[in-house]
Amino acid sequence: MVTAEAVWLALAEVEDPEIPVMSLVDLGVIRDVQVDGERVHVEFTPTFLGCPALEYMRSQMEEKIGQLGAEADVEVVVDDSWSTDRITPEGREKLRAAGFAPPAPREVSAPTLVQLKSAVFRCPYCGSTDTRLENIFGPTPCRSIRYCASCRQPFEQFKTI
Amino acid sequence: MSERELLLAVADDELVLGWRDSEWTGIAPVLEEDVAFSSIAQNEIGHARAIYQLLSDDADALAFDRKPEEYHCSRLVQMRFVPDWARTIARRVLYERFDEERLRTLMSSDDPAVAGLAAKIDREEAYHRMHAEMWDARLRDEPRYQAALEELRPLLDVRETTDEWPALWEEMTEVRRSVPGATW
Numbered sequence: 001m002v003t004a005e006a007v008w009l010a011l012a013e014v015e016d017p018e019i020p021v022m023s024l025v026d027l028g029v030i031r032d033v034q035v036d037g038e039r040v041h042v043e044f045t046p047t048f049l050g051c052p053a054l055e056y057m058r059s060q061m062e063e064k065i066g067q068l069g070a071e072a073d074v075e076v077v078v079d080d081s082w083s084t085d086r087i088t089p090e091g092r093e094k095l096r097a098a099g100f101a102p103p104a105p106r107e108v109s110a111p112t113l114v115q116l117k118s119a120v121f122r123c124p125y126c127g128s129t130d131t132r133l134e135n136i137f138g139p140t141p142c143r144s145i146r147y148c149a150s151c152r153q154p155f156e157q158f159k160t161i
Numbered sequence: 162m163s164e165r166e167l168l169l170a171v172a173d174d175e176l177v178l179g180w181r182d183s184e185w186t187g188i189a190p191v192l193e194e195d196v197a198f199s200s201i202a203q204n205e206i207g208h209a210r211a212i213y214q215l216l217s218d219d220a221d222a223l224a225f226d227r228k229p230e231e232y233h234c235s236r237l238v239q240m241r242f243v244p245d246w247a248r249t250i251a252r253r254v255l256y257e258r259f260d261e262e263r264l265r266t267l268m269s270s271d272d273p274a275v276a277g278l279a280a281k282i283d284r285e286e287a288y289h290r291m292h293a294e295m296w297d298a299r300l301r302d303e304p305r306y307q308a309a310l311e312e313l314r315p316l317l318d319v320r321e322t323t324d325e326w327p328a329l330w331e332e333m334t335e336v337r338r339s340v341p342g343a344t345w
Contacts, residue, residue, distance in 0.1 A: 048285060050207020078211050079277030083284070110287035113294055135193045136292050137200035141207075141285070145196075161284040 002070040007033045007040050010064040017053045018140050021098040024057060028086025031077060040070045045082040048141040048161075084160050095158060096124050101146070103158040111160050116144070123148035124155055131155075164270060165216065166233070170320060171263060172212035173234035176224060178256060179205035180333060184243050201253075201289055208282045215278060221345075225337045229322065229330040236316040239323045250296045251309035257293040259317050260286060 011033070012025040024030055024044070031043040042061060046054055058074045065072035084103035087095070092102040101124045104111075116136065120129040128150030135145040143156045162170070183202035189195045213220035237256065242249045264286065267279035300306035337343075 048204065048207060049211045049281065050203040050205075052203075078214075078281060079274070080280035080284070081277075082281075110284065111291075112287075113291040116291065135196055136288055136295070137197040139196070141200055141204055159288065161287070 002035055002038070002040060002065075002068050004033045004035050006068055007035065007042070007065060007070075010068055011042070011061060014057065014060045014064055017056055018142075019095070019098065019100065021094045022091055024061070026088050026091030026094060028088060028091070029082060031081060035070070038070050040065050040068075040072050042072060042074045043077050044074055045077045045079070047082060049078065050141055084158060087158075099124050099155060100143070101155055101157040103160040106160050121146055121157055123151060123153065125153050126151040164267075164272070164275065167263070167267065168212050168216060168275065170233040170235075171260075171267070172209045172216070172224075173232050174238050174256075174260075175205040175212070176209035177232075177234040177329070177333075178238040178252075179203070179209065180329070181238060181241065182253075184241070185249070188243065190246055197292055201292065204285050204289065208285070211278055211282070215274060221337075225334045229327055232322075232326075232330070233320050236319045236321060236323050237313055239326050239329060240316075241325055241329075245309075247300065247303065247305040248309040248313065250293075250300055251306060251313050253289070254293040254297045255310065255313055255317055257286065257290045261290060 008025065008030075011030055012023045014024045016022040016024060016027055027047065029045050029047060031045055032041075033043075034041040042065070044058070044061065054076065058076065061074050062072040083106050085106050087103065095102045101121055104115075104119060104121065107115075113136075116133050121131050122129050123131050123146075126148060128148055130149045131146045132149065133144065134147045134154060137143075138145045138156055142159055142161075144159055145154055146157045147154045179202045182198050182205065185194065185198040186202070187195055189198055209224065210220055213223045217223040237252060240248075240252070242252065261283075264279050264283045268276050268283065270276045270279065337345075
């Protein structure tokens, strides 16, 4: 008999294909796990709606749960429940270690250009806050590009959403 | 306009504008905008996909298997602007302001699935609005940009086809029509 704990542990091994140091559990995109006999129901919410890896992540989850001897039923929930605030503290640390600046906490209202330009974002390489916005958009929808004037490195900043 | 009609209008606008914005990939005037337009286009098409999935069990069929006269996208998003940067930016600025109001309406829907999806879309659109705001500030004093805003503003919510629509529809649906009955 599969337990919910075993499923959570298995899902903690499923990588975000765009940031492989992060698991789906680190990202906070697993909303719920329900075990009903041999069936495991997982509620999963995408980070960005245009994410091209959705189907891949779904199949990875199904495979992992299948290895536990259970049948996975992965439901993709597109409501407003995910925010970058859902990324776990471990996840934020993994991001930083991999050279991505973790997202700033979300305020009550949506982030603004003024915040993005003025707020203090720390360089993940040298820790300096002498950084500036280079591009709101980056190599994937979830990232912006900043430049650190202290160590003269561009770096990727996880967007706050 | 019923809520379903509004959702279809939003989805069709996002799909077609995503297409038009993606035409800048690799040819924008600065590399940073290659990145920005590609990312924006990806988001817009992702929003369209999520709305089509909400409206239908077969989102692809809804997106690509309709007849040209069955789409609800506005005149504004149908227009091809490459290589006119001033009009491209004017469209982005006008569209994002308009889309923000429309999303507010959907976010207050009585249907929690609609309200939730609209709120999720809005989180991403905040970054498109920042991009539009940044370019609006940069081009504000340019006569070409001002003229483009005046020209395009009246087309924002005009849901009829332009002369460019048949060719765009042909391109957009060509692959699916090329192999009837294929499962992709």
